[in-house]
Amino acid sequence: MTNLKRASYQLFSRPEDERFPNFESLYDHCASAQKDSQVHWKSPAQVIPVEMQGNLGLKLTGDYGYTLNDWSFGQACSIASINKETVNRLSTETAVQVLLETMPAGEKPMQVLTKDGKVRSIHGASYTRLYDCDVLDIVMDEASDFTPPPVGFNGATGLYAGEQDMFAFMVDNGSWVDIDGEQFAPGFFIWNSEVGRRTVGIETFWFQRICGNHIVWEATEVVSYKRKHTANVADALGEMRLILRQLVDKRDQRKDAFAHAIKQSMNTSLGSTPEDAAKALTGFGIGVGHIKTAIETMSTQSGGFTVFGAVDALTRISRQIANAGERAAYDSKIGTILSLAS
Incomplete structure:
Protein backbone atom coordinates (compact mmCIF):
# COMPACT_ATOMS: atom_id res chain seq x y z
CA MET A 1 0.00 0.00 0.00
CA THR A 2 1.06 3.58 -0.62
CA ASN A 3 0.11 7.15 0.26
CA LEU A 4 -1.00 9.37 -2.65
CA LYS A 5 -0.23 13.10 -2.53
CA ARG A 6 -1.45 14.50 -5.87
CA ALA A 7 -4.57 16.00 -4.29
CA SER A 8 -2.62 17.33 -1.30
CA TYR A 9 -0.32 19.26 -3.64
CA GLN A 10 -3.39 20.78 -5.29
CA LEU A 11 -4.86 21.70 -1.90
CA PHE A 12 -1.81 23.78 -1.00
CA SER A 13 -1.27 25.35 -4.42
CA ARG A 14 -4.76 26.44 -5.48
CA PRO A 15 -6.14 29.88 -4.59
CA GLU A 16 -9.73 30.16 -3.46
CA ASP A 17 -11.00 31.38 -6.83
CA GLU A 18 -9.84 28.13 -8.47
CA ARG A 19 -11.90 25.90 -6.14
CA PHE A 20 -15.36 24.57 -7.00
CA PRO A 21 -17.92 23.25 -4.51
CA ASN A 22 -19.28 20.44 -6.69
CA PHE A 23 -18.69 18.65 -9.97
CA GLU A 24 -21.49 20.51 -11.76
CA SER A 25 -20.00 23.93 -11.08
CA LEU A 26 -16.56 22.74 -12.21
CA TYR A 27 -18.03 21.37 -15.43
CA ASP A 28 -20.01 24.55 -16.12
CA HIS A 29 -16.88 26.65 -15.63
CA CYS A 30 -14.89 24.52 -18.05
CA ALA A 31 -17.70 24.52 -20.60
CA SER A 32 -17.92 28.32 -20.43
CA ALA A 33 -14.14 28.68 -20.85
CA GLN A 34 -14.22 26.42 -23.90
CA LYS A 35 -17.14 28.32 -25.43
CA ASP A 36 -15.45 31.70 -24.96
CA SER A 37 -12.03 30.60 -26.23
CA GLN A 38 -10.87 30.81 -29.83
CA VAL A 39 -7.97 29.15 -31.62
CA HIS A 40 -6.13 31.29 -34.20
CA TRP A 41 -3.86 29.53 -36.68
CA LYS A 42 -1.23 32.02 -37.84
CA SER A 43 2.16 31.93 -39.53
CA PRO A 44 5.02 33.26 -37.36
CA ALA A 45 5.04 36.49 -39.36
CA GLN A 46 1.41 37.06 -38.35
CA VAL A 47 2.13 36.85 -34.61
CA ILE A 48 3.56 40.24 -33.75
CA PRO A 49 4.79 41.34 -30.28
CA VAL A 50 3.36 44.76 -29.38
CA GLU A 51 2.99 47.10 -26.44
CA MET A 52 -0.53 47.22 -25.00
CA GLN A 53 -1.28 49.75 -22.28
CA GLY A 54 2.24 49.53 -20.96
CA ASN A 55 2.36 45.72 -21.07
CA LEU A 56 3.64 43.18 -23.53
CA GLY A 57 1.03 41.77 -25.90
CA LEU A 58 0.56 40.07 -29.25
CA LYS A 59 -1.18 41.39 -32.31
CA LEU A 60 -2.46 38.76 -34.70
CA THR A 61 -2.63 39.93 -38.31
CA GLY A 62 -6.22 40.64 -39.23
CA ASP A 63 -7.27 40.61 -35.58
CA TYR A 64 -7.07 42.67 -32.41
CA GLY A 65 -4.16 42.82 -30.00
CA TYR A 66 -4.20 40.52 -26.98
CA THR A 67 -2.49 40.83 -23.61
CA LEU A 68 -0.46 37.95 -22.19
CA ASN A 69 -1.01 36.13 -18.91
CA ASP A 70 1.91 34.65 -16.98
CA TRP A 71 1.70 31.28 -18.75
CA SER A 72 1.46 32.60 -22.32
CA PHE A 73 4.22 35.14 -21.59
CA GLY A 74 6.48 32.27 -20.56
CA GLN A 75 5.55 30.36 -23.71
CA ALA A 76 6.31 33.36 -25.91
CA CYS A 77 9.74 33.67 -24.33
CA SER A 78 10.36 29.95 -24.77
CA ILE A 79 9.36 30.06 -28.45
CA ALA A 80 11.74 32.97 -28.92
CA SER A 81 14.48 31.07 -27.02
CA ILE A 82 14.80 33.94 -24.53
CA ASN A 83 14.96 33.50 -20.75
CA LYS A 84 11.69 34.65 -19.19
CA GLU A 85 13.43 36.25 -16.20
CA THR A 86 15.67 38.23 -18.56
CA VAL A 87 12.70 39.64 -20.48
CA ASN A 88 10.98 40.51 -17.19
CA ARG A 89 13.86 42.85 -16.34
CA LEU A 90 13.52 44.81 -19.59
CA SER A 91 11.32 47.79 -20.27
CA THR A 92 8.20 46.97 -22.26
CA GLU A 93 9.58 48.76 -25.32
CA THR A 94 12.83 46.80 -25.17
CA ALA A 95 11.03 43.52 -24.53
CA VAL A 96 8.87 44.06 -27.61
CA GLN A 97 11.96 44.75 -29.72
CA VAL A 98 13.76 41.68 -28.37
CA LEU A 99 10.82 39.40 -29.19
CA LEU A 100 10.40 40.98 -32.62
CA GLU A 101 13.99 40.03 -33.39
CA THR A 102 13.95 36.54 -31.87
CA MET A 103 10.52 35.09 -32.64
CA PRO A 104 10.87 32.24 -35.16
CA ALA A 105 10.46 32.78 -38.87
CA GLY A 106 9.28 30.28 -41.45
CA GLU A 107 5.92 29.00 -42.60
CA LYS A 108 5.05 26.42 -39.94
CA PRO A 109 1.81 27.69 -38.41
CA MET A 110 1.40 28.62 -34.76
CA GLN A 111 -1.82 28.15 -32.82
CA VAL A 112 -2.76 30.94 -30.44
CA LEU A 113 -5.59 30.31 -27.97
CA THR A 114 -7.36 33.47 -26.79
CA LYS A 115 -10.17 34.33 -24.40
CA ASP A 116 -11.58 37.67 -23.27
CA GLY A 117 -8.80 39.71 -24.88
CA LYS A 118 -5.98 37.59 -23.43
CA VAL A 119 -3.70 34.96 -24.91
CA ARG A 120 -4.21 31.72 -23.00
CA SER A 121 -1.49 29.78 -24.81
CA ILE A 122 0.83 29.71 -27.82
CA HIS A 123 1.85 26.44 -29.46
CA GLY A 124 3.40 25.07 -32.59
CA ALA A 125 1.52 22.84 -35.01
CA SER A 126 2.45 19.61 -33.17
CA TYR A 127 0.44 20.46 -30.05
CA THR A 128 -2.97 18.75 -29.93
CA ARG A 129 -5.49 20.20 -27.51
CA LEU A 130 -7.99 18.31 -25.38
CA TYR A 131 -10.60 20.47 -23.71
CA ASP A 132 -11.34 19.94 -20.03
CA CYS A 133 -14.97 19.10 -20.77
CA ASP A 134 -13.83 16.22 -23.00
CA VAL A 135 -12.12 14.76 -19.95
CA LEU A 136 -14.92 15.55 -17.49
CA ASP A 137 -17.43 13.91 -19.84
CA ILE A 138 -15.75 10.60 -18.96
CA VAL A 139 -16.58 11.16 -15.29
CA MET A 140 -20.18 12.06 -16.11
CA ASP A 141 -20.59 8.94 -18.24
CA GLU A 142 -18.75 6.38 -16.12
CA ALA A 143 -18.71 7.60 -12.49
CA SER A 144 -21.57 10.04 -11.98
CA ASP A 145 -22.21 8.70 -8.46
CA PHE A 146 -18.73 9.62 -7.23
CA THR A 147 -18.45 12.85 -5.21
CA PRO A 148 -15.65 15.17 -4.04
CA PRO A 149 -13.85 14.22 -0.81
CA PRO A 150 -14.59 15.98 2.48
CA VAL A 151 -13.51 19.62 2.31
CA GLY A 152 -9.86 20.08 3.30
CA PHE A 153 -8.68 21.94 6.37
CA ASN A 154 -8.25 25.22 4.43
CA GLY A 155 -11.52 24.99 2.54
CA ALA A 156 -10.02 23.20 -0.47
CA THR A 157 -12.60 21.09 -2.27
CA GLY A 158 -10.64 18.63 -4.43
CA LEU A 159 -12.15 20.25 -7.55
CA TYR A 160 -10.00 22.89 -9.24
CA ALA A 161 -9.65 24.81 -12.48
CA GLY A 162 -7.57 27.88 -13.33
CA GLU A 163 -5.83 29.54 -16.25
CA GLN A 164 -3.40 26.66 -16.63
CA ASP A 165 -5.14 23.39 -15.79
CA MET A 166 -7.99 21.39 -14.26
CA PHE A 167 -7.87 18.74 -11.51
CA ALA A 168 -10.66 16.68 -9.96
CA PHE A 169 -10.49 14.38 -6.92
CA MET A 170 -13.53 12.07 -6.62
CA VAL A 171 -14.44 9.26 -4.21
CA ASP A 172 -17.32 6.90 -3.46
CA ASN A 173 -17.78 6.98 0.30
CA GLY A 174 -20.86 4.78 0.00
CA SER A 175 -18.96 1.77 -1.30
CA TRP A 176 -16.71 0.55 1.49
CA VAL A 177 -15.79 -3.08 0.94
CA ASP A 178 -13.56 -5.69 2.51
CA ILE A 179 -10.23 -6.39 0.77
CA ASP A 180 -8.06 -8.97 2.52
CA GLY A 181 -9.71 -8.24 5.84
CA GLU A 182 -9.43 -4.44 5.64
CA GLN A 183 -11.94 -1.76 4.62
CA PHE A 184 -11.40 0.24 1.41
CA ALA A 185 -13.41 2.60 -0.78
CA PRO A 186 -12.75 3.57 -4.43
CA GLY A 187 -11.55 6.93 -5.69
CA PHE A 188 -9.66 8.62 -8.50
CA PHE A 189 -7.82 11.74 -9.65
CA ILE A 190 -8.33 13.08 -13.17
CA TRP A 191 -6.59 16.06 -14.74
CA ASN A 192 -5.92 17.98 -17.93
CA SER A 193 -4.52 21.23 -19.30
CA GLU A 194 -5.91 23.03 -22.33
CA VAL A 195 -2.80 25.21 -22.54
CA GLY A 196 0.02 22.66 -22.31
CA ARG A 197 0.79 23.15 -18.61
CA ARG A 198 0.57 19.43 -17.81
CA THR A 199 -0.35 16.05 -19.23
CA VAL A 200 -3.84 14.61 -19.43
CA GLY A 201 -4.29 11.66 -17.12
CA ILE A 202 -6.10 9.62 -14.50
CA GLU A 203 -5.15 7.70 -11.37
CA THR A 204 -7.59 5.25 -9.78
CA PHE A 205 -7.19 3.56 -6.41
CA TRP A 206 -8.82 2.01 -3.34
CA PHE A 207 -8.18 3.94 -0.13
CA GLN A 208 -8.59 3.51 3.61
CA ARG A 209 -8.76 7.16 4.71
CA ILE A 210 -8.31 10.75 3.57
CA CYS A 211 -6.94 13.39 5.93
CA GLY A 212 -7.63 17.12 6.06
CA ASN A 213 -4.60 17.70 3.82
CA HIS A 214 -6.21 15.47 1.17
CA ILE A 215 -3.44 12.90 1.43
CA VAL A 216 -4.89 9.52 0.43
CA TRP A 217 -3.60 7.06 3.01
CA GLU A 218 -2.90 3.36 2.51
CA ALA A 219 -4.07 3.16 -1.09
CA THR A 220 -3.99 -0.12 -2.95
CA GLU A 221 -4.60 -1.28 -6.53
CA VAL A 222 -3.32 2.06 -7.85
CA VAL A 223 -3.61 2.43 -11.65
CA SER A 224 -1.98 5.47 -13.29
CA TYR A 225 -2.16 6.72 -16.86
CA LYS A 226 -1.00 9.97 -18.45
CA ARG A 227 -0.21 11.24 -21.92
CA LYS A 228 1.28 14.35 -23.48
CA HIS A 229 -0.76 16.56 -25.80
CA THR A 230 0.82 15.38 -29.02
CA ALA A 231 -0.59 13.65 -32.10
CA ASN A 232 -3.40 11.16 -31.37
CA VAL A 233 -3.77 12.42 -27.80
CA ALA A 234 -7.54 11.97 -28.26
CA ASP A 235 -6.84 8.24 -27.92
CA ALA A 236 -6.19 9.00 -24.25
CA LEU A 237 -9.90 9.57 -23.71
CA GLY A 238 -10.67 5.96 -24.60
CA GLU A 239 -7.88 4.64 -22.38
CA MET A 240 -9.01 6.79 -19.45
CA ARG A 241 -12.64 5.78 -19.94
CA LEU A 242 -11.64 2.11 -19.82
CA ILE A 243 -9.57 2.57 -16.64
CA LEU A 244 -12.41 4.37 -14.88
CA ARG A 245 -14.95 1.81 -16.06
CA GLN A 246 -12.77 -0.98 -14.67
CA LEU A 247 -12.71 0.75 -11.28
CA VAL A 248 -16.50 1.10 -11.25
CA ASP A 249 -17.04 -2.49 -12.41
CA LYS A 250 -14.76 -3.80 -9.68
CA ARG A 251 -16.57 -1.63 -7.14
CA ASP A 252 -19.91 -3.11 -8.17
CA GLN A 253 -18.54 -6.66 -8.04
CA ARG A 254 -17.08 -6.11 -4.60
CA LYS A 255 -20.25 -4.47 -3.31
CA ASP A 256 -22.23 -7.50 -4.45
CA ALA A 257 -19.74 -9.84 -2.80
CA PHE A 258 -19.75 -7.71 0.35
CA ALA A 259 -23.55 -7.71 0.47
CA HIS A 260 -23.48 -11.50 0.18
CA ALA A 261 -20.94 -11.70 2.99
CA ILE A 262 -23.07 -9.48 5.22
CA LYS A 263 -26.13 -11.60 4.58
CA GLN A 264 -24.15 -14.73 5.37
CA SER A 265 -22.78 -13.13 8.54
CA MET A 266 -26.34 -12.51 9.74
Whole structure:
Protein backbone atom coordinates (compact mmCIF):
# COMPACT_ATOMS: atom_id res chain seq x y z
CA MET A 1 0.00 0.00 0.00
CA THR A 2 1.06 3.58 -0.62
CA ASN A 3 0.11 7.15 0.26
CA LEU A 4 -1.00 9.37 -2.65
CA LYS A 5 -0.23 13.10 -2.53
CA ARG A 6 -1.45 14.50 -5.87
CA ALA A 7 -4.57 16.00 -4.29
CA SER A 8 -2.62 17.33 -1.30
CA TYR A 9 -0.32 19.26 -3.64
CA GLN A 10 -3.39 20.78 -5.29
CA LEU A 11 -4.86 21.70 -1.90
CA PHE A 12 -1.81 23.78 -1.00
CA SER A 13 -1.27 25.35 -4.42
CA ARG A 14 -4.76 26.44 -5.48
CA PRO A 15 -6.14 29.88 -4.59
CA GLU A 16 -9.73 30.16 -3.46
CA ASP A 17 -11.00 31.38 -6.83
CA GLU A 18 -9.84 28.13 -8.47
CA ARG A 19 -11.90 25.90 -6.14
CA PHE A 20 -15.36 24.57 -7.00
CA PRO A 21 -17.92 23.25 -4.51
CA ASN A 22 -19.28 20.44 -6.69
CA PHE A 23 -18.69 18.65 -9.97
CA GLU A 24 -21.49 20.51 -11.76
CA SER A 25 -20.00 23.93 -11.08
CA LEU A 26 -16.56 22.74 -12.21
CA TYR A 27 -18.03 21.37 -15.43
CA ASP A 28 -20.01 24.55 -16.12
CA HIS A 29 -16.88 26.65 -15.63
CA CYS A 30 -14.89 24.52 -18.05
CA ALA A 31 -17.70 24.52 -20.60
CA SER A 32 -17.92 28.32 -20.43
CA ALA A 33 -14.14 28.68 -20.85
CA GLN A 34 -14.22 26.42 -23.90
CA LYS A 35 -17.14 28.32 -25.43
CA ASP A 36 -15.45 31.70 -24.96
CA SER A 37 -12.03 30.60 -26.23
CA GLN A 38 -10.87 30.81 -29.83
CA VAL A 39 -7.97 29.15 -31.62
CA HIS A 40 -6.13 31.29 -34.20
CA TRP A 41 -3.86 29.53 -36.68
CA LYS A 42 -1.23 32.02 -37.84
CA SER A 43 2.16 31.93 -39.53
CA PRO A 44 5.02 33.26 -37.36
CA ALA A 45 5.04 36.49 -39.36
CA GLN A 46 1.41 37.06 -38.35
CA VAL A 47 2.13 36.85 -34.61
CA ILE A 48 3.56 40.24 -33.75
CA PRO A 49 4.79 41.34 -30.28
CA VAL A 50 3.36 44.76 -29.38
CA GLU A 51 2.99 47.10 -26.44
CA MET A 52 -0.53 47.22 -25.00
CA GLN A 53 -1.28 49.75 -22.28
CA GLY A 54 2.24 49.53 -20.96
CA ASN A 55 2.36 45.72 -21.07
CA LEU A 56 3.64 43.18 -23.53
CA GLY A 57 1.03 41.77 -25.90
CA LEU A 58 0.56 40.07 -29.25
CA LYS A 59 -1.18 41.39 -32.31
CA LEU A 60 -2.46 38.76 -34.70
CA THR A 61 -2.63 39.93 -38.31
CA GLY A 62 -6.22 40.64 -39.23
CA ASP A 63 -7.27 40.61 -35.58
CA TYR A 64 -7.07 42.67 -32.41
CA GLY A 65 -4.16 42.82 -30.00
CA TYR A 66 -4.20 40.52 -26.98
CA THR A 67 -2.49 40.83 -23.61
CA LEU A 68 -0.46 37.95 -22.19
CA ASN A 69 -1.01 36.13 -18.91
CA ASP A 70 1.91 34.65 -16.98
CA TRP A 71 1.70 31.28 -18.75
CA SER A 72 1.46 32.60 -22.32
CA PHE A 73 4.22 35.14 -21.59
CA GLY A 74 6.48 32.27 -20.56
CA GLN A 75 5.55 30.36 -23.71
CA ALA A 76 6.31 33.36 -25.91
CA CYS A 77 9.74 33.67 -24.33
CA SER A 78 10.36 29.95 -24.77
CA ILE A 79 9.36 30.06 -28.45
CA ALA A 80 11.74 32.97 -28.92
CA SER A 81 14.48 31.07 -27.02
CA ILE A 82 14.80 33.94 -24.53
CA ASN A 83 14.96 33.50 -20.75
CA LYS A 84 11.69 34.65 -19.19
CA GLU A 85 13.43 36.25 -16.20
CA THR A 86 15.67 38.23 -18.56
CA VAL A 87 12.70 39.64 -20.48
CA ASN A 88 10.98 40.51 -17.19
CA ARG A 89 13.86 42.85 -16.34
CA LEU A 90 13.52 44.81 -19.59
CA SER A 91 11.32 47.79 -20.27
CA THR A 92 8.20 46.97 -22.26
CA GLU A 93 9.58 48.76 -25.32
CA THR A 94 12.83 46.80 -25.17
CA ALA A 95 11.03 43.52 -24.53
CA VAL A 96 8.87 44.06 -27.61
CA GLN A 97 11.96 44.75 -29.72
CA VAL A 98 13.76 41.68 -28.37
CA LEU A 99 10.82 39.40 -29.19
CA LEU A 100 10.40 40.98 -32.62
CA GLU A 101 13.99 40.03 -33.39
CA THR A 102 13.95 36.54 -31.87
CA MET A 103 10.52 35.09 -32.64
CA PRO A 104 10.87 32.24 -35.16
CA ALA A 105 10.46 32.78 -38.87
CA GLY A 106 9.28 30.28 -41.45
CA GLU A 107 5.92 29.00 -42.60
CA LYS A 108 5.05 26.42 -39.94
CA PRO A 109 1.81 27.69 -38.41
CA MET A 110 1.40 28.62 -34.76
CA GLN A 111 -1.82 28.15 -32.82
CA VAL A 112 -2.76 30.94 -30.44
CA LEU A 113 -5.59 30.31 -27.97
CA THR A 114 -7.36 33.47 -26.79
CA LYS A 115 -10.17 34.33 -24.40
CA ASP A 116 -11.58 37.67 -23.27
CA GLY A 117 -8.80 39.71 -24.88
CA LYS A 118 -5.98 37.59 -23.43
CA VAL A 119 -3.70 34.96 -24.91
CA ARG A 120 -4.21 31.72 -23.00
CA SER A 121 -1.49 29.78 -24.81
CA ILE A 122 0.83 29.71 -27.82
CA HIS A 123 1.85 26.44 -29.46
CA GLY A 124 3.40 25.07 -32.59
CA ALA A 125 1.52 22.84 -35.01
CA SER A 126 2.45 19.61 -33.17
CA TYR A 127 0.44 20.46 -30.05
CA THR A 128 -2.97 18.75 -29.93
CA ARG A 129 -5.49 20.20 -27.51
CA LEU A 130 -7.99 18.31 -25.38
CA TYR A 131 -10.60 20.47 -23.71
CA ASP A 132 -11.34 19.94 -20.03
CA CYS A 133 -14.97 19.10 -20.77
CA ASP A 134 -13.83 16.22 -23.00
CA VAL A 135 -12.12 14.76 -19.95
CA LEU A 136 -14.92 15.55 -17.49
CA ASP A 137 -17.43 13.91 -19.84
CA ILE A 138 -15.75 10.60 -18.96
CA VAL A 139 -16.58 11.16 -15.29
CA MET A 140 -20.18 12.06 -16.11
CA ASP A 141 -20.59 8.94 -18.24
CA GLU A 142 -18.75 6.38 -16.12
CA ALA A 143 -18.71 7.60 -12.49
CA SER A 144 -21.57 10.04 -11.98
CA ASP A 145 -22.21 8.70 -8.46
CA PHE A 146 -18.73 9.62 -7.23
CA THR A 147 -18.45 12.85 -5.21
CA PRO A 148 -15.65 15.17 -4.04
CA PRO A 149 -13.85 14.22 -0.81
CA PRO A 150 -14.59 15.98 2.48
CA VAL A 151 -13.51 19.62 2.31
CA GLY A 152 -9.86 20.08 3.30
CA PHE A 153 -8.68 21.94 6.37
CA ASN A 154 -8.25 25.22 4.43
CA GLY A 155 -11.52 24.99 2.54
CA ALA A 156 -10.02 23.20 -0.47
CA THR A 157 -12.60 21.09 -2.27
CA GLY A 158 -10.64 18.63 -4.43
CA LEU A 159 -12.15 20.25 -7.55
CA TYR A 160 -10.00 22.89 -9.24
CA ALA A 161 -9.65 24.81 -12.48
CA GLY A 162 -7.57 27.88 -13.33
CA GLU A 163 -5.83 29.54 -16.25
CA GLN A 164 -3.40 26.66 -16.63
CA ASP A 165 -5.14 23.39 -15.79
CA MET A 166 -7.99 21.39 -14.26
CA PHE A 167 -7.87 18.74 -11.51
CA ALA A 168 -10.66 16.68 -9.96
CA PHE A 169 -10.49 14.38 -6.92
CA MET A 170 -13.53 12.07 -6.62
CA VAL A 171 -14.44 9.26 -4.21
CA ASP A 172 -17.32 6.90 -3.46
CA ASN A 173 -17.78 6.98 0.30
CA GLY A 174 -20.86 4.78 0.00
CA SER A 175 -18.96 1.77 -1.30
CA TRP A 176 -16.71 0.55 1.49
CA VAL A 177 -15.79 -3.08 0.94
CA ASP A 178 -13.56 -5.69 2.51
CA ILE A 179 -10.23 -6.39 0.77
CA ASP A 180 -8.06 -8.97 2.52
CA GLY A 181 -9.71 -8.24 5.84
CA GLU A 182 -9.43 -4.44 5.64
CA GLN A 183 -11.94 -1.76 4.62
CA PHE A 184 -11.40 0.24 1.41
CA ALA A 185 -13.41 2.60 -0.78
CA PRO A 186 -12.75 3.57 -4.43
CA GLY A 187 -11.55 6.93 -5.69
CA PHE A 188 -9.66 8.62 -8.50
CA PHE A 189 -7.82 11.74 -9.65
CA ILE A 190 -8.33 13.08 -13.17
CA TRP A 191 -6.59 16.06 -14.74
CA ASN A 192 -5.92 17.98 -17.93
CA SER A 193 -4.52 21.23 -19.30
CA GLU A 194 -5.91 23.03 -22.33
CA VAL A 195 -2.80 25.21 -22.54
CA GLY A 196 0.02 22.66 -22.31
CA ARG A 197 0.79 23.15 -18.61
CA ARG A 198 0.57 19.43 -17.81
CA THR A 199 -0.35 16.05 -19.23
CA VAL A 200 -3.84 14.61 -19.43
CA GLY A 201 -4.29 11.66 -17.12
CA ILE A 202 -6.10 9.62 -14.50
CA GLU A 203 -5.15 7.70 -11.37
CA THR A 204 -7.59 5.25 -9.78
CA PHE A 205 -7.19 3.56 -6.41
CA TRP A 206 -8.82 2.01 -3.34
CA PHE A 207 -8.18 3.94 -0.13
CA GLN A 208 -8.59 3.51 3.61
CA ARG A 209 -8.76 7.16 4.71
CA ILE A 210 -8.31 10.75 3.57
CA CYS A 211 -6.94 13.39 5.93
CA GLY A 212 -7.63 17.12 6.06
CA ASN A 213 -4.60 17.70 3.82
CA HIS A 214 -6.21 15.47 1.17
CA ILE A 215 -3.44 12.90 1.43
CA VAL A 216 -4.89 9.52 0.43
CA TRP A 217 -3.60 7.06 3.01
CA GLU A 218 -2.90 3.36 2.51
CA ALA A 219 -4.07 3.16 -1.09
CA THR A 220 -3.99 -0.12 -2.95
CA GLU A 221 -4.60 -1.28 -6.53
CA VAL A 222 -3.32 2.06 -7.85
CA VAL A 223 -3.61 2.43 -11.65
CA SER A 224 -1.98 5.47 -13.29
CA TYR A 225 -2.16 6.72 -16.86
CA LYS A 226 -1.00 9.97 -18.45
CA ARG A 227 -0.21 11.24 -21.92
CA LYS A 228 1.28 14.35 -23.48
CA HIS A 229 -0.76 16.56 -25.80
CA THR A 230 0.82 15.38 -29.02
CA ALA A 231 -0.59 13.65 -32.10
CA ASN A 232 -3.40 11.16 -31.37
CA VAL A 233 -3.77 12.42 -27.80
CA ALA A 234 -7.54 11.97 -28.26
CA ASP A 235 -6.84 8.24 -27.92
CA ALA A 236 -6.19 9.00 -24.25
CA LEU A 237 -9.90 9.57 -23.71
CA GLY A 238 -10.67 5.96 -24.60
CA GLU A 239 -7.88 4.64 -22.38
CA MET A 240 -9.01 6.79 -19.45
CA ARG A 241 -12.64 5.78 -19.94
CA LEU A 242 -11.64 2.11 -19.82
CA ILE A 243 -9.57 2.57 -16.64
CA LEU A 244 -12.41 4.37 -14.88
CA ARG A 245 -14.95 1.81 -16.06
CA GLN A 246 -12.77 -0.98 -14.67
CA LEU A 247 -12.71 0.75 -11.28
CA VAL A 248 -16.50 1.10 -11.25
CA ASP A 249 -17.04 -2.49 -12.41
CA LYS A 250 -14.76 -3.80 -9.68
CA ARG A 251 -16.57 -1.63 -7.14
CA ASP A 252 -19.91 -3.11 -8.17
CA GLN A 253 -18.54 -6.66 -8.04
CA ARG A 254 -17.08 -6.11 -4.60
CA LYS A 255 -20.25 -4.47 -3.31
CA ASP A 256 -22.23 -7.50 -4.45
CA ALA A 257 -19.74 -9.84 -2.80
CA PHE A 258 -19.75 -7.71 0.35
CA ALA A 259 -23.55 -7.71 0.47
CA HIS A 260 -23.48 -11.50 0.18
CA ALA A 261 -20.94 -11.70 2.99
CA ILE A 262 -23.07 -9.48 5.22
CA LYS A 263 -26.13 -11.60 4.58
CA GLN A 264 -24.15 -14.73 5.37
CA SER A 265 -22.78 -13.13 8.54
CA MET A 266 -26.34 -12.51 9.74
CA ASN A 267 -27.01 -16.23 9.50
CA THR A 268 -23.72 -17.40 11.07
CA SER A 269 -23.93 -18.04 14.81
CA LEU A 270 -21.08 -17.52 17.25
CA GLY A 271 -22.68 -20.00 19.63
CA SER A 272 -25.66 -20.19 21.92
CA THR A 273 -24.09 -18.66 25.02
CA PRO A 274 -22.07 -15.55 25.87
CA GLU A 275 -19.11 -17.80 26.63
CA ASP A 276 -19.30 -19.37 23.17
CA ALA A 277 -19.40 -15.93 21.53
CA ALA A 278 -16.47 -14.64 23.59
CA LYS A 279 -14.40 -17.69 22.64
CA ALA A 280 -15.21 -17.20 18.93
CA LEU A 281 -14.15 -13.55 19.05
CA THR A 282 -10.83 -14.22 20.76
CA GLY A 283 -7.78 -13.92 18.54
CA PHE A 284 -8.88 -10.99 16.37
CA GLY A 285 -6.95 -8.36 18.35
CA ILE A 286 -10.08 -7.04 20.09
CA GLY A 287 -9.70 -6.18 23.76
CA VAL A 288 -11.47 -8.37 26.34
CA GLY A 289 -13.42 -5.39 27.65
CA HIS A 290 -14.74 -4.50 24.21
CA ILE A 291 -15.69 -8.12 23.53
CA LYS A 292 -17.64 -8.18 26.78
CA THR A 293 -19.46 -4.94 25.88
CA ALA A 294 -20.27 -6.26 22.40
CA ILE A 295 -21.68 -9.49 23.83
CA GLU A 296 -23.85 -7.52 26.26
CA THR A 297 -25.20 -5.52 23.30
CA MET A 298 -25.92 -8.70 21.32
CA SER A 299 -27.73 -10.18 24.31
CA THR A 300 -30.35 -7.43 24.04
CA GLN A 301 -30.98 -8.05 20.34
CA SER A 302 -33.33 -10.59 18.81
CA GLY A 303 -30.76 -11.95 16.38
CA GLY A 304 -28.70 -13.66 19.03
CA PHE A 305 -24.93 -14.10 18.92
CA THR A 306 -24.12 -13.76 15.21
CA VAL A 307 -21.07 -12.63 13.28
CA PHE A 308 -23.00 -9.62 11.99
CA GLY A 309 -24.15 -8.75 15.50
CA ALA A 310 -20.58 -8.79 16.75
CA VAL A 311 -19.32 -6.59 13.89
CA ASP A 312 -22.19 -4.14 14.38
CA ALA A 313 -21.68 -3.90 18.16
CA LEU A 314 -17.91 -3.47 17.87
CA THR A 315 -18.34 -0.82 15.15
CA ARG A 316 -20.43 1.22 17.57
CA ILE A 317 -17.58 1.02 20.06
CA SER A 318 -15.13 2.07 17.34
CA ARG A 319 -17.03 5.30 16.72
CA GLN A 320 -16.12 6.41 20.24
CA ILE A 321 -12.37 6.31 19.48
CA ALA A 322 -11.24 9.91 18.99
CA ASN A 323 -7.98 9.32 17.10
CA ALA A 324 -8.66 8.66 13.40
CA GLY A 325 -5.60 6.45 12.96
CA GLU A 326 -6.46 4.26 15.95
CA ARG A 327 -10.07 4.07 14.78
CA ALA A 328 -9.02 2.95 11.28
CA ALA A 329 -6.75 0.25 12.73
CA TYR A 330 -9.53 -0.93 15.03
CA ASP A 331 -12.03 -1.05 12.16
CA SER A 332 -9.62 -3.22 10.18
CA LYS A 333 -9.55 -5.72 13.04
CA ILE A 334 -13.33 -5.71 13.19
CA GLY A 335 -13.51 -6.40 9.47
CA THR A 336 -11.53 -9.62 9.85
CA ILE A 337 -14.30 -11.05 12.03
CA LEU A 338 -16.38 -11.46 8.86
CA SER A 339 -14.07 -14.33 7.95
CA LEU A 340 -16.01 -16.41 10.52
CA ALA A 341 -18.95 -16.37 8.08
CA SER A 342 -17.00 -17.61 5.06
